[in-house]
Amino acid sequence: MTPRNPLETHLSAIPTxxxxFTVCDARTAVWTYGPDDAATTFILVHGFRGTHHGLELLAAAMPECQFIAPDLPGFGESQPFSGTHSLEQYAGWLTEFCEIVDPDASAIVLGHSFGSMIVANAVTNLSPRRISLVNPIAENALSGPDRILTNIAIGYYKLGALLPERLGSWLMSAPFITRIMSEVMAVTRNRALRQWIHAQHHAHFSDFANRQVLLEAFRASVSDDVTHHAADFPSGTSLIVGERDKIAPLPSSQRLQAAMPGSQLFVIEGVGHLVHYETPLALARVLRETYNTGS
Known part of the structure; x- marks a missing residue:
């Protein structure tokens, strides 16, 4: 039986x-949750190897708000770019996407993990929209504390690209690899929640167009960090981080906040890189208090 999260029941009652849309010549699939007349709208930018599913529990936790959740090009139901899947290309896509779905620039743009890097590369073009970053990648993975694991991952993705098509594609989406990644990221000791997280990763972590897209997106994910763009962010930017995050460690997030004038840092205790999965209600509480959504 597939594990269920209690919030999924609430999600089914949310208007969806x-x-x-065609954005930067890529067919982009979009899910919009919540009332059309909501006072507050969030545009969600999911992480590497994810899809819109990863952040949709926020819609269940904040039914008073509207959430616009696209699949990044090359992932989920969205077509890949005709060119390289670089941070610059994703930033251009996000800029154009926001202009289409939020022409009056009143939404809050929320990026998780790799999504925070896309937001960072587009941030100067997103004004005057407000920004929220969840588990932001504050330090380049090639020089961070887990650079050994990063180099192992680089070798894995390179091997997947070099192998014959069938074998390489199998390696890139092998269930045991997905499970290892899921085990690394999940820190909760709640058995039912861990099972649900693993099921989510099993269902969506390999939903990419092809192995070349995955390799290019991975290269993008280790090519930059949010701190490099810290001075470009507007005052009031919120940084929401996990106390036990191994991928984006708390000390690097604290340095990011110090480098980002006027930003606010919120630390959710006992959680790692999966704030949106492990503690969506705590995340919703921070967002409500920060943006006064009225519930």
Missing amino acids: KHTV
């Missing part, structure tokens, strides 16, 4: 629309 599925639409498609």
Whole structure:
């Protein structure tokens, strides 16, 4: 039996629309949750190897808000770019996407993990929108504390690209690899929640267009960090981090906050890189208090 999260029951009661836009010549699949007349709208930018599913529990936790959740090009139901899947290309896509779905620039743009890097590369073009970063990648993975694991991952993705098509594609989406990644990221001791997280990763972590897209996106994910763009962020930017995050450690997030004038740092205790999965209600509480959504 597939594990269920109690918030999924609430999610099924949220008004949801599925639409498609062509953004930077890529067919982009979009899910919009919540009321059309909501006072507050969030545009969600998911992480590496994820899809819109990763952040949708926020819609269940904050039914008073509207959430616009696209699949990044090359992932989920969105087509890949015709060119390279670089941070610059994703930043251009995000800029154009926001202009289409939020022409009056009133939404809050929320990026998780790799999504925080995309937001960082586009931030000068997103003004005057407010920004929230969840588990932001504050330090370049090639020089961070887990650079040995990063180099192992680089070798894994390179091997997947070099192998014959069938074998390489299998390696890139092998269930045991997905499970290892999921075990590394999940820190909760709640058995049922861990099972649900692993099931989510099993269902969506290998939903990418092809292995070349995955390799290019991975290269993008280790090519930059948010701190490099800290001075470009507007005052009032919120940084929401996990106390036990191994991928984006708390000390690096604290340095990011110090380098980002006027930003606010919120630390959720006992959670790692999966704040959106392990503690969505705590995340929602921070967002409500920060942006006064009215619930």
